[in-house]
Amino acid sequence: xxxxxxxxxxxxxxxxxxxxxxxxxxxxxxxxxxxxxxxxxxxxxxxxxxxxxxxxxxxxxxxxxxxxxxxxxxxxxxxxxxxxxxxxxxxxxxxxxx
Amino acid sequence: xxxxxxxxxxxxxxxxxxxxxxxxxxxxxxxxxxxxxxxxxxxxxxxxxxxxxxxxxxxxxxxxxxxxxxxxxxxxxxxxxxxxxxxxxxxxxxxxxxxxxxxxxxxxxxxxxxxxxxxxxxxxxxxxxxxxxxxxxxxxxxxxxxxxxxxxxxxxxxxxxxxxxxxxxxxxxxxxxxxxxxxxxxxxxxxxxxxxxxxxxxxxxxxxxxxxxxxxxxxxxxxxxxxxxxxxxxxxxxxxxxxxxxxxxxxxxxxxxxxxxxxxxxxxxxxxxxxxxxxxxxxxxxxxxxxxxxxxxxxxxxxxxxxxxxxxxxxxxxxxxxxxxxxxxxxxxxxxxxxxxxxxxxxxxxxxxxxxxxxxxxxxxxxxxxxxxxxxxxxxxxxxxxxxxxxxxxxxxxxxxxxxxxxxxxxxxxxxxxxxxxxxxxxxxxxxxxxxxxxxxxxxxxxxxxxxxxxxxxxxxxxxxxxxxxxxxxxxxxxxxxxxxxxxxxxxxxxxxxxxxxxxxxxxxxxxxxxxxxxxxxxxxxxxxxxxxxxxxxxxxxxxxxxxxxxxxxxxxxxxxxxxxxxxxxxxxxxxxxxxxxxxxxxxxxxxxxxxxxxxxxxxxxxxxxxxxxxxxxxxxxxxxxxxxxxxxxxxxxxxxxxxxxxxxxxxxxxxxxxxxxxxxxxxxxxxxxxxxxxxxxxxxxxxxxxxxxxxxxxxxxxxxxxxxxxxxxxxxxxxxxxxxxxxxxxxxxxxxxxxxxxxxxxxxxxxxxxxxxxxxxxxxxxxxxxxxxxxxxxxxxxxxxxxxxxxxxxxxxxxxxxxxxxxxxxxxxxxxxxxxxxxxxxxxxxxxxxxxxxxxxxxxxxxxxxxxxxxxxxxxxxxxxxxxxxxxxxxxx
Numbered sequence: 001x002x003x004x005x006x007x008x009x010x011x012x013x014x015x016x017x018x019x020x021x022x023x024x025x026x027x028x029x030x031x032x033x034x035x036x037x038x039x040x041x042x043x044x045x046x047x048x049x050x051x052x053x054x055x056x057x058x059x060x061x062x063x064x065x066x067x068x069x070x071x072x073x074x075x076x077x078x079x080x081x082x083x084x085x086x087x088x089x090x091x092x093x094x095x096x097x098x
Numbered sequence: 099x100x101x102x103x104x105x106x107x108x109x110x111x112x113x114x115x116x117x118x119x120x121x122x123x124x125x126x127x128x129x130x131x132x133x134x135x136x137x138x139x140x141x142x143x144x145x146x147x148x149x150x151x152x153x154x155x156x157x158x159x160x161x162x163x164x165x166x167x168x169x170x171x172x173x174x175x176x177x178x179x180x181x182x183x184x185x186x187x188x189x190x191x192x193x194x195x196x197x198x199x200x201x202x203x204x205x206x207x208x209x210x211x212x213x214x215x216x217x218x219x220x221x222x223x224x225x226x227x228x229x230x231x232x233x234x235x236x237x238x239x240x241x242x243x244x245x246x247x248x249x250x251x252x253x254x255x256x257x258x259x260x261x262x263x264x265x266x267x268x269x270x271x272x273x274x275x276x277x278x279x280x281x282x283x284x285x286x287x288x289x290x291x292x293x294x295x296x297x298x299x300x301x302x303x304x305x306x307x308x309x310x311x312x313x314x315x316x317x318x319x320x321x322x323x324x325x326x327x328x329x330x331x332x333x334x335x336x337x338x339x340x341x342x343x344x345x346x347x348x349x350x351x352x353x354x355x356x357x358x359x360x361x362x363x364x365x366x367x368x369x370x371x372x373x374x375x376x377x378x379x380x381x382x383x384x385x386x387x388x389x390x391x392x393x394x395x396x397x398x399x400x401x402x403x404x405x406x407x408x409x410x411x412x413x414x415x416x417x418x419x420x421x422x423x424x425x426x427x428x429x430x431x432x433x434x435x436x437x438x439x440x441x442x443x444x445x446x447x448x449x450x451x452x453x454x455x456x457x458x459x460x461x462x463x464x465x466x467x468x469x470x471x472x473x474x475x476x477x478x479x480x481x482x483x484x485x486x487x488x489x490x491x492x493x494x495x496x497x498x499x500x501x502x503x504x505x506x507x508x509x510x511x512x513x514x515x516x517x518x519x520x521x522x523x524x525x526x527x528x529x530x531x532x533x534x535x536x537x538x539x540x541x542x543x544x545x546x547x548x549x550x551x552x553x554x555x556x557x558x559x560x561x562x563x564x565x566x567x568x569x570x571x572x573x574x575x576x577x578x579x580x581x582x583x584x585x586x587x588x589x590x591x592x593x594x595x596x597x598x599x600x601x602x603x604x605x606x607x608x609x610x611x612x613x614x615x616x617x618x619x620x621x622x623x624x625x626x627x628x629x630x631x632x633x634x635x636x637x638x639x640x641x642x643x644x645x646x647x648x649x650x651x652x653x654x655x656x657x658x659x660x661x662x663x664x665x666x667x668x669x670x671x672x673x674x675x676x677x678x679x680x681x682x683x684x685x686x687x688x689x690x691x692x693x694x695x696x697x698x699x700x701x702x703x704x705x706x707x708x709x710x711x712x713x714x715x716x717x718x719x720x721x722x723x724x725x726x727x728x729x730x731x732x733x734x735x736x737x738x739x740x741x742x743x744x745x746x747x748x749x750x751x752x753x754x755x756x757x758x759x760x761x762x763x764x765x766x767x768x769x770x771x772x773x774x775x776x777x778x779x780x781x782x783x784x785x786x787x788x789x790x791x792x793x794x795x796x797x798x799x800x801x802x803x804x805x806x807x808x809x810x811x812x813x814x815x816x817x818x819x820x821x822x823x824x825x826x827x828x829x830x831x832x833x834x835x836x837x838x839x840x841x842x843x844x845x846x847x848x849x850x851x852x853x854x855x856x857x858x859x860x861x862x863x864x865x866x867x868x869x870x871x872x873x874x875x876x877x878x879x880x881x882x883x884x885x886x887x888x889x890x891x892x893x894x895x896x897x898x899x900x901x902x903x904x905x906x907x908x909x910x911x912x913x914x915x916x917x918x919x920x921x922x923x924x925x926x927x928x929x930x931x932x933x934x935x936x937x938x939x940x941x942x943x944x945x946x947x948x949x950x951x952x953x954x955x956x957x958x959x960x961x962x963x964x965x966x967x968x969x970x971x972x973x974x975x976x
Contacts, residue, residue, distance in 0.1 A: 014519070022526035029527055029571045032538060073519070080520045081567060 006065040009055070013069015014076075016052040021077060023048045103196040104139040106278070116141045118215025118274035123389075123409055130388055132381070133405050136203055137210075137278030138196040142217045144189055145249050145272040152183045158268050161258065169255040174822075177250040185242055193277075197241060200279050208279045210236045211407075212244040214251055215274040232312065233824075234280060241277065248275045251825055281405050282347040283398030285369045286311030287321060289382040292392035294412055294839070299392065301334070302326040302379045306369040308360055309344035311396050311407065316831030317838075318357065318798055319343050322369050326379045333375055340651070341365050345798075347400075356797045362652075377404055385409050420462050420837070421846030428466035428846040429486040431458055435465070436920075436927040436942075437905040438683045441837045443803040444830055445810065446687040449554060449779060453562040453576065463834065464842045477510035479503040486848045525581050527571045528764065533618040538572035539771045547778045554782040555807050561775035575775070579768035582761040589758040596754065600747060601734045604727075607874050610934050611727050612751075613758050614720050620770040621906040622935065624677050628699065628910050631673060632706030634666050641666045642707065650701035670696065679777035682886070682907045687780045688803045702910040709895045709914050720937045766931075769906075786814060795820050804830040841902075841921070841945075867951075869919070869944035871964035872930030877917035877939045881957040881968075883948050884911070898959060900951045904929045912936055917959035919966050921947050933961075941966050 023044040030037040052070070059066050109117045109125025117125060121139040128134045149155075157176045164172050185193075201208055213232045233244045251257070252273050261268055287306030292299045305314050305321035313319045323337040342365060343357045370378065378397060381404060386393045389409065396407040421428070441463025442450070451460065457471035469485055478500040480488065488500075518525070539561075546557050565574045572578075594609050605611070635641045640662040644653055657663045657670075678693025692699050735741045735748055783802060790796040795813050797820060802810065804827045812818045844850060882897040893899060899915040901908065903922045912918065912932045920929040923942030933940030939961030947966065951957060956969035 018522045019526060022523050025523070025527050025571070028568060029531065029535065031570065032535075032572075033532060037532075076519050077523060081565075 006062055009059060009062045009065045010069040010072070012055060013066040013071075014073040015069075016048070016055070017070040017073035018077075019048045020045075020052055020070075021074070102141070103192045104141060105196070105199075106134065106137045106139060106276070109139055115217055116143065116274065118142060118217050118276070120213055120215035120408070120410075121274050121276045122215075124276060124278075127385070127388070127406060127409060132385065132388075133403065135211075135278045135281050135405050135407065136200060137276060138200070139215070140189075140193060140245055140275040140277070142215075142272040142274040145274065148183075148185065148189075148249065149180075149272070151186065152179055154179065155269060161268060166259060166262075169258050173253045173255050173258055176253040177822075180250040180253070181243070181246050183246075185246065190242060193242065193245065194238070197238060197277065200277075204279060207237075209234075210241065211278050211280045212236050212241070212248060213276040213278070213408075214248040215276050217272055217274060234310070234312065236277075236280075245275050245277075247821060249273050254825060256826065256829070278407075280347070281398040281407070282400050283310060283405075284308070284347075284400050285374075286314070286396070286398035286407075287369075287378070288314055289378055289395045289397065290392070290412055291382050291386040291395075292412055293325075294394070294836070300328045302328060302331075302382055304370070304375060304378055304382075306378075307339075307341050307344060308364060308369060309346045309358075311398055313345035313357075313798075315396065315835070316828050317835040318345060318800060318831070324370065324375050326375060328383070331376050331379045331383075333372060336368075336375075338366060338368050341369070343799075355791055355799065357799055374399065381406060420464075420840070420843055424461055424846055426846075427469040427482055427486070427848045428459075428461065429469060429489045429848065430842060430844050431465035431467050432490055432922075432924055432927075434685060435842070436903055436923040436929070438685050439841060439903045439922055440683065440686070441834060441842075442686055443688050443834060444806050445554075445783065445803045446685075448806040448808075449558045449687070452555065452558050461846065462837055462842075466846060469848065474506070474509050475513055477502055477507040479506075482848045483850050486845050486850050490844055490850070521577065521581055524571070524574065524577045525585075528578050528581055530760075531571065531764075533763070533767075535570075536572040536575055536578065536767060536771050538570050539575055539774065542573050543774050543778045547781060552782070553786065554779050554810070557775070557779045557782050561778060562772070575768045575771040579765055579772065582765040582768065586758055586761040586765060589754055589761065593751070593754045593758060596751060597731070600738070601731055604731070604734075607934075608727060608731075609758075611720075611724050612731075612755055613762065614724060614935060615759065618767075619763050620767050621909060624680070624906065625909045625913065627673050627677070628702050629706055629913070631666070631669055631699075631703045634669055635703055635707050638662060638666060645700065645704045645707060650697040650704065651695070653700055654696055670699070673699070679774045680907055681773075682905070684773045684776065684905060684907065687776060687783060688800065691777050691780065693777075698907065705893065705914060706910060717935070720935065723937070786810065790814065795823075797824075801827045801831075804834070865968050867919075867944050867947055867966045867968065869941040869947075869964050869966065870923075870925065871940075871961055872920075872923060872925050872927065872942040873918075873933035873938060873940035873961050875917070875937070875939035875961045876959065877961075878956065878958045879916045881919075881951045881953060881955050883951060883953045885948060898957050900947055900953075900957075901929075902948050904932075912938070917961070919944055919947050919951065919957070919959060921945065 023041075026037075026041040026044050027034075030041055034041070055066050056063060104113075104117060104121075104125075106121070106125045107128045109121055110129060111122050111126040113125065114122045117139045124134050124137070125139070154176065157172065157179065161169070161172050161176075197210070200210070211232050211234050233247065236244050252271055258268065260266075261271065285306055285308060287304060288311060289305075290303040293301045293303055302325070304324040304326065306324070307314055307319045307321040309319075314321045320339040320341060322339050322341070323335075324333060325335040326332065327334050341360050344360050345356050346358050381397070382393065382395050385395055385406065389411070392412040393409050394412045395409045398405045398407055442460065442465075443463070447460045447463060454465075457468050458465055459468065460466075467489055469482055469489070472489065473480075473485060476485070476488075479502070480500065484500075543561060546552055546560050552560065562576055565577070590609055590613070593613075597604055597608055597612075601608075635645055640660050641657065644656045644660060644663065647653075648656055657667055674693050674696060678696075679691055681689040681691045682698060683689045684691075731751065732748055735745075738747060741747055787796060787799065787802040790802065790813060791799070795818075796802060801823075805813065805823060809818060809823060809826075813823060877898065879896050879898045880894075881900050882893050883900045884893065885902060893911050893914050895914045896916040897914070899911055899918045901918070901920050904911075904918070904920060905928055908928070909932055913936070915938065917939040918929055918933050918941075920927070920940070920942045921944055923929045925942070927942060929940055929942055939959045941959055941961055941964050944966060951966070951968055958967040958969070960967070
């Protein structure tokens with residue numbers, strides 16, 4: 001039962017990490033219209049920041065699983081850029097990129 | 099050393115081993131009185147002895163152990179040895195003496211055509227691999243070089259690869275060379291004594307154009323097209339093309355390009371008179387009788403004299419041969435094919451491969467999905483045939499119920515979960531963005547365009563595949579497209595379920611209607627802006643008159659010269675600044691964009707100008723119908739508890755509709771920006787082409803699209819030259835022309851049941867075609883078959899558009915059409931989407947409709963049942 005809860009909490013951490021990253025990207029995604037969009041961006045960061053902080057404070061023994069979930073997604077997100085890089089390196093090596 | 103040169107008139111059909119297949123054919127024709135240009139043959143034995151003299155066997159030995167990747171290197175070395183070695187002096191004297199005889203016969207200096215003539219009959223297919231090439235414009239000082247070049251063509255990587263796979267010994271293959279006087283053709287062409295597409299033997303097909311005929315064979319110029327009935331040689335059909343370019347039979351000194359513009363007065367002029375058509379057909383029939391098989395004949399006319407240049411058996415490639423040798427099971431990638439039915443050119447395919455996932459690959463220029471790679475994603479029990487049917491979207495948006503496979507379900511869920519992890523942040527970022535969030539991409543495209551160090555491949559990588567960590571979501575249009583395309587069907591499916599449950603008995607197309615509306619959709623804006631241009635033109639008499647008087651390709655100059663058309667031209671420029679990257683067949687990099695040639699836009703403006711209907715009328719009609727539907731739904735929902743006060747169910751429906759519309763819009767809009775990326779890649783290619791033509795490494799515009807990106811890089815780096823690539827470009831062009839005349843098979847390695855086309859004869863004359871319903875309604879009218887809207891853009895109001903496919907550039911035609919029938923398409927295709935927006939019936943996926951329906955016949959389109967009825971033909975034109 002404990003393991004099940006840890007898994008659920010871990011996945012919750014992944015999901016909330018995803019939301020946080022997306023919220024921060026709002027700064028870049030909406031920069032061209034930031035004069036009018038800034039309330040939406042700030043609201044998004046604050047709301048998801050609070051939603052993410054609450055479980056971290058309230059989960060007690062399961063906090064570690066939650067934090068691991070948060071970190072794991074950051075790692076996965078950075079890893080998702082790797083296939084792109086590898087492809088680019090392969091293309092440059094085969095002298096196809098001028 | 100063999101030094102005897104054979105005169106063509108001394109060669110006969112049985113001399114293949116000496117004179118090669120081509121030489122034997124030509125000699126035989128001369129012997130039977132056919133008007134073949136005079137010439138001579140350097141026999142294959144001379145080639146054999148020359149190879150022995152330069153000790154080629156050592157290099158050939160090294161080839162036997164080489165892997166296919168190494169062929170290029172070894173072949174290049176062999177070709178260099180051949181081309182650098184001197185021919186024996188006795189052979190040189192014989193060749194030049196024979197050439198001198200040709201000059202004496204003509205009484206003036208001549209240029210020659212030098213042709214390879216392979217000796218082995220089982221190399222017939224290898225003729226496709228670079229051994230049927232002909233070198234033109236060869237003067238005396240280059241004759242010997244071209245003879246060696248023909249011999250060297252035996253060692254192209256394609257020919258070597260073919261011999262390897264067929265088990266043909268490299269050391270046993272030699273080449274004769276045919277040298278003929280090159281005819282200074284005024285008109286030339288090709289004739290097929292059986293229709294090469296359908297195989298029909300009661301038709302003779304003639305294609306002709308100004309200048310050299312070889313340019314027709316490989317598709318460099320657009321020819322006039324004639325079909326002659328074999329019985330009586332009566333002209334059945336003719337289609338006069340706009341012949342903008344020709345390959346002249348005389349090249350100017352220092353000319354960098356072999357393509358020249360045809361003078362304006364000759365572009366629309368018929369190249370053959372009726373007597374000439376008959377004469378060409380007569381000679382073609384005689385050649386067929388002589389060779390006892392259908393023939394593909396190249397010919398030329400000069401000073402009123404007809405000459406036969408080549409004659410070979412027709413090779414008709416059937417659809418089933420497209421997938422020959424391909425292992426695995428594939429289904430056509432319908433999302434692309436419904437916008438563009440022709441195969442992609444080699445360079446376009448090669449560059450697109452950089453952006454494609456392994457599940458999708460090119461087969462003979464068409465995109466296919468590999469069933470094996472897709473199956474793990476779907477947790478259903480499906481046979482290969484059912485999976486292929488599903489991926490081909492044969493069911494539209496209502497696939498049959500499918501059983502979940504408990505065995506596949508965990509794998510599918512895992513793949514889904516991993517996909518969500520990788521793309522989840524993109525999903526969330528693209529959920530609620532303003533309509534213009536992808537405009538950032540225009541700036542990025544501009545930067546890539548201005549960067550001289552980035553070439554075509556680099557542009558493709560940066561704009562299509564490589565997203566940087568701090569790229570805004572508007573820069574990652576391909577991922578926006580993928581993530582929104584996956585979500586639209588989910589919301590649509592949920593809406594469908596909810597509506598059927600809460601409002602049973604609601605009309606069948608309720609979801610489509612309630613989700614209709616094109617606000618914020620860029621391709622719809624394009625249609626409105628063209629309409630607005632047409633209104634501007636209507637308001638200004640000088641503009642209107644110019645558009646009515648001149649053809650679209652000529653009118654722009656006139657408009658720019660007319661001071662009273664200044665506003666119109668400014669508006670046109672603004673339109674092109676925003677939409678100029680679009681084109682017909684816009685996925686193909688070879689397609690000319692509107693910014694480069696606005697003639698198609700001006701044609702659409704003229705069409706709109708001539709009609710009275712207004713796109714907003716269509717939209718208003720759809721809006722009214724939608725409002726009625728919404729009112730009906732709200733009324734029906736009121737029977738549920740608390741609905742009158744809280745309206746929770748209605749709010750849920752509205753929310754789902756909002757989401758479905760949003761994702762459809764973003765999917766459609768992301769395509770607008772993909773095509774922008776394609777235009778940047780095209781500009782880079784054209785820049786490279788210009789540089790290579792200046793350096794003499796390419797001779798014709800458009801040839802660059804028949805190289806792959808490796809060959810392009812090597813050409814730019816000086817590792818390859820024109821003579822290295824000339825043969826393969828020509829072969830690929832010929833291949834492309836042949837494939838373009840075919841409709842690709844839906845599946846390879848899998849058989850799905852095709853719907854029978856002529857289902858029943860309703861009356862003695864009428865017949866039915868079946869397809870898929872894409873937009874409901876019934877309409878009866880006159881059909882107008884349009885194959886290429888850049889040639890034929892005059893659809894009269896109310897006519898029924900019959901097309902092989904449509905893409906956004908066809909949108910304005912839908913405004914004037916009463917209904918649409920499309921050969922390749924699906925419910926979600928452009929044709930279906932636009933037809934529903936305009937409230938007009940549309941039936942898609944109607945196989946062969948462009949052949950079975952003739953322009954001018956009466957047709958009834960039943961969009962409710964996906965059926966098209968052809969009424970008796972009252973002599974409508976095709």
